[in-house]
Amino acid sequence: MALITYATTDSNWWVLALPAFLGADTLRCDTPMLLLSLFIAFVSLGLLSWALSPGGSAWSHGRARRGIVTIPGPRGLPVFGSLFALSSNLPHRALAALSAAAHAKPLMAFSIGSTPAVVSSDPAVAREILSHPAFADRPLKRSARELMFSRAIGFAPSGSYWRLLRRIASTHLFSPRRIAAHEPGRHADCFAMLAAVAVEQRRAGAVRLRPHLQNAALNNIMGSVFGRRYDVSCPSGIPEAEELKAMVREGFDLLGAFNWSDHLPWLARLYDRGNVKARCAALVPRVSRFVSGIIAEHRLRNPSQKHANDDFVDVLLSLDGHEKLEEDDMIAVLWEMIFRGTDTTALLTEWAMAELVLHPGVQVKLRHEIDTVVGPRCMPTDADVARMPYLQAVVKETLRAHPPGPLLSWARLSTADVHLSNGMLVPAGTTAMVNMWSIAHDAAVWASPEVFCPERFVEAEGGANVDVRGGDLRLAPFGAGRRVCPGKNLGLATVGLWVARLVHAFEWGPAAGAPVDLGEVLKLSLEMETPLTATATPRRQRAAKELGNAKVEKERCLPVDALTVSYTGGIASWVYVEALRAAVTHACR
Numbered sequence: 001m002a003l004i005t006y007a008t009t010d011s012n013w014w015v016l017a018l019p020a021f022l023g024a025d026t027l028r029c030d031t032p033m034l035l036l037s038l039f040i041a042f043v044s045l046g047l048l049s050w051a052l053s054p055g056g057s058a059w060s061h062g063r064a065r066r067g068i069v070t071i072p073g074p075r076g077l078p079v080f081g082s083l084f085a086l087s088s089n090l091p092h093r094a095l096a097a098l099s100a101a102a103h104a105k106p107l108m109a110f111s112i113g114s115t116p117a118v119v120s121s122d123p124a125v126a127r128e129i130l131s132h133p134a135f136a137d138r139p140l141k142r143s144a145r146e147l148m149f150s151r152a153i154g155f156a157p158s159g160s161y162w163r164l165l166r167r168i169a170s171t172h173l174f175s176p177r178r179i180a181a182h183e184p185g186r187h188a189d190c191f192a193m194l195a196a197v198a199v200e201q202r203r204a205g206a207v208r209l210r211p212h213l214q215n216a217a218l219n220n221i222m223g224s225v226f227g228r229r230y231d232v233s234c235p236s237g238i239p240e241a242e243e244l245k246a247m248v249r250e251g252f253d254l255l256g257a258f259n260w261s262d263h264l265p266w267l268a269r270l271y272d273r274g275n276v277k278a279r280c281a282a283l284v285p286r287v288s289r290f291v292s293g294i295i296a297e298h299r300l301r302n303p304s305q306k307h308a309n310d311d312f313v314d315v316l317l318s319l320d321g322h323e324k325l326e327e328d329d330m331i332a333v334l335w336e337m338i339f340r341g342t343d344t345t346a347l348l349t350e351w352a353m354a355e356l357v358l359h360p361g362v363q364v365k366l367r368h369e370i371d372t373v374v375g376p377r378c379m380p381t382d383a384d385v386a387r388m389p390y391l392q393a394v395v396k397e398t399l400r401a402h403p404p405g406p407l408l409s410w411a412r413l414s415t416a417d418v419h420l421s422n423g424m425l426v427p428a429g430t431t432a433m434v435n436m437w438s439i440a441h442d443a444a445v446w447a448s449p450e451v452f453c454p455e456r457f458v459e460a461e462g463g464a465n466v467d468v469r470g471g472d473l474r475l476a477p478f479g480a481g482r483r484v485c486p487g488k489n490l491g492l493a494t495v496g497l498w499v500a501r502l503v504h505a506f507e508w509g510p511a512a513g514a515p516v517d518l519g520e521v522l523k524l525s526l527e528m529e530t531p532l533t534a535t536a537t538p539r540r541q542r543a544a545k546e547l548g549n550a551k552v553e554k555e556r557c558l559p560v561d562a563l564t565v566s567y568t569g570g571i572a573s574w575v576y577v578e579a580l581r582a583a584v585t586h587a588c589r
């Protein structure tokens with residue numbers, strides 16, 4: 001009885017039957033022949049199983065057929081499956097094309113090497129996947145594991161530790177009260193960015209916006225997480241800020257790169273493309289030194305220096321009892337925030353500004369709304385931004401046209417068999433993705449999806465009222481369900497404010513010899529392949545009027561919407577920017 005059970009459950013039973021086929025003599029006398037036969041049999045069986053498995057080799061043994069309805073999908077190549085589609089620069093487009101070709105928009109099975117994966121390009125199925133408790137884990141990439149991200153929110157397995165981290169972050173970093181408490185910091189970063197934009201425009205006749213946005217994003221998140229900001233305009237750079245930027249860049253490269261050995265484990269020992277292991281090993285101690293230094297400084301701080309808008313390090317240090325975190329856990333959590341918080345907001349703002357350069361009519365309409373809401377003299381604030389439906393629509397349309405995480409960044413992993421309402425069954429251990437880019441560009445979901453049209457989100461003009469925070473899967477760029485992006489409100493507040501102030505301060509136009517190119521590349525986030533260069537013309541006349549009362553030295557002041565400073569050599573300093581901001585804010589009252 002035991003033997004029968006063994007024979008029916010072990011797929012290698014055929015090895016035992018080989019003597020019968022080949023003959024005992026052959027087995028004894030001709031070892032090379034035996035090995036060759038074994039090899040041929042092994043390869044033939046592999047090919048047969050691949051040929052009969054929708055989804056490819058990782059879906060063998062009928063994995064795709066376990067529900068009432070089979071999950072369709074391309075077989076791809078033997079061994080590799082559809083791995084080459086995913087390792088391309090634009091995997092969201094490659095997967096969208098594969099899903100369409102396989103008539104598998106609701107759900108497509110495919111193989112990434114030996115990893116069985118599904119992808120959905122349908123709002124209803126996407127909702128089921130993202131909100132199902134058995135999809136609350138994420139597959140852990142090798143680079144994420146080696147960079148300690150398994151101890152941070154994004155990659156921690158769903159469980160009590162992950163829930164604790166999310167609760168701490170939601171209460172102390174992402175709650176509306178905390179976001180509001182850090183508004184002055186956001187304005188200061190924005191102010192420095194506008195100043196630097198004006199200087200570059202004056203010097204070069206056009207502006208490459210991305211570095212300015214990245215500097216502002218880094219300071220914004222450094223301010224609320226570490227309570228520290230840098231004077232990013234300093235021409236020679238500040239060593240600590242330069243080290244931080246280098247570490248963030250290296251981390252982006254390592255986490256964003258497609259790592260073949262994640263899906264072909266046998267390759268790990270033979271080939272390490274990009275030298276991931278050694279680079280991760282070199283980066284971790286640098287990060288630990290940097291973050292531990294800041295934690296140590298916070299520990300030494302006088303308690304009387306603490307106040308209502310303490311930074312996140314203060315909050316983590318103040319936790320007690322079962323909430324208290326080990327130092328290594330704190331480092332992982334803090335580092336993750338820097339990572340997640342910087343590129344998404346900067347790159348999304350860059351896309352928005354690129355579309356505004358390409359669509360001057362939208363830009364004029366948006367500026368009109370901003371001027372109407374904030375009045376003739378003051379700069380837009382968070383509260384103003386909330387009263388600007390057209391601005392919200394521009395941000396939503398940018399999220400639709402260029403979702404920063406087109407495959408919703410980091411995938412999910414099923415921890416149990418999941419029965420979907422369409423009769424398909426996703427087995428435990430399957431990597432699941434939602435192709436948000438494909439949904440957002442589906443003509444059945446959005447009319448004329450290739451056209452940039454914010455009006456589709458303006459209710460007063462017949463547009464749809466879409467909750468982009470995970471409530472409506474037609475556009476859920478922050479994901480949905482229990483692992484939805486916890487930074488969504490902070491991200492939206494930051495991008496809304498930046499776009500408002502950039503448009504309020506300057507008129508944006510195409511730069512000579514650098515046409516706007518909407519070509520994209522997917523790294524950690526979806527980026528413009530050719531960073532935006534545009535002209536930023538200060539709105540001089542009105543600004544000159546606005547500056548009338550500000551106590552600012554004339555020779556240092558450019559008439560740009562009451563915000564621009566002429567940075568010359570070593571004069572530029574954060575203190576100076578802050579002083580000017582205070583003067584301007586005062587003038588606005």
Ligand code: HEM
Nearest residue numbers: 153154340341344404405408478479480483484485487491
């Ligand atoms: C425009 C801005 C942003 C976009 C489009 C975005 C998008 C996303 C997406 C798609 C996910 C995966 C959600 C899922 O699996 O359902 C995610 C997760 C996450 N995001 Fe964001 N994000 C943004 C800003 C931020 C910011 C500013 C922070 C923090 C400073 C942040 C922190 C996180 C974290 C910690 C997770 C992991 C959550 C978990 O696994 O429990 N994000 N984000």
